[in-house]
Amino acid sequence: MHRRSSPRLVVYAALAGNIAVAVTKLVAAAITGSAAMFSEAIHSVVDCGNEGLLLYGYHRATRRPDLVHPLGFGRELYFWSFIVALLLFALGAGVSLYQGVRHVIAPEPVEYVLMSYVVLGLSFLFESTSWIVAWRTFAKVRGSLGFWTAFRQSKDPPAFMVLFEDSAALAGLSIAAAGIAAADMLEMPILDGVASILIGLVLAVTAVLLAIESKSLLIGERATPSLVDAICRIAQEQPGVMHANSALTAQLAPDQAMVALSIEFDNALRTEQIEACVAEIERRVQLTHPEVVALFVKPQTVEQFERARERRFGQFALPASPAIARSA
Known part of the structure; x- marks a missing residue:
């Protein structure tokens, strides 16, 4: 909307x-x-x-x-x-x-x-x-x-x-x-x-x-699924990101949202490279979606993410990232 x-x-x-x-x-x-x-x-x-x-x-x-x-x-x-x-x-x-x-x-x-x-x-x-x-x-x-x-x-x-x-x-x-x-x-x-x-x-x-x-x-409601999709696309386009799994969101106000993003990084990346990758994702998200007032990134494999999702939500699925949706 x-x-x-x-x-x-x-x-x-x-x-x-x-x-x-x-x-x-x-x-x-x-x-x-x-x-x-x-x-x-x-x-x-x-x-x-x-x-x-x-x-x-x-x-x-x-x-x-x-x-x-x-x-x-x-x-x-x-x-x-x-x-x-x-x-x-x-x-x-x-x-x-x-x-x-x-x-x-x-x-x-x-x-x-x-x-x-x-x-x-x-x-x-x-x-x-x-x-x-x-x-x-x-x-x-x-x-x-x-x-x-x-x-x-x-x-x-x-x-x-x-x-x-x-x-x-x-x-x-x-x-x-x-x-x-x-x-x-x-x-x-x-x-x-x-x-x-x-x-x-x-x-x-x-x-x-x-x-x-x-x-x-x-x-506490989630932000719109379109916001999750857009942020996952931004993360997926970043070099060094294997999979942007999905994101947990919370709507804090009409023009404010918090996002917790789950990403699987390339195992070959060093700590400073992962930090630079996260910083670039944050920069691009802030540029295109200023309503995101807090962005947290959690490194997770797809399997770890799925297990965590099942523990918290059971049969309810989170919005899939574009990459996962294409490979499913």
């Missing part, structure tokens, strides 16, 4: 849109007394906080490594992304479900219905603008991959979080409008509460999906 040219642009766009939407909805909810409108207002307020936390995570992730954190602070972005998912579930979905149940138990007529429609229309316009920015950014990131595959393989949570939040917001606005219209035309105010419950369920499902993916990144 392609890297984003402006990682924070989509977050800033979403933050600006959500601030405008939140203020509009809060005023309308206070005037109309609509449960669905209040749920939407809470959703927008939570989204504002979420965008702020994502920007804070970006800032914290760029700190320089220290002796206690030698691989840097890149995963702090993943931590705050996970917190965002939890907030969306606890505050966004939780408050919406509570308000919906409360209005189903004790229905109250929606006042100033026309104002509600105007506010929902303006909110839909603001959210649509943010959604378009998020969609175009994610489309560039995913390249030719399918949507679900790109979501699962993404190493940059804000790239998909804002898109999911905006999509949930647009769905919530549609539900709120339908609920208010049904409650008004059918003179059944309980439907306003039902709409609030549905909005809560939409937010809950969205939050669970975001939490699952953010948790996986926080625990």
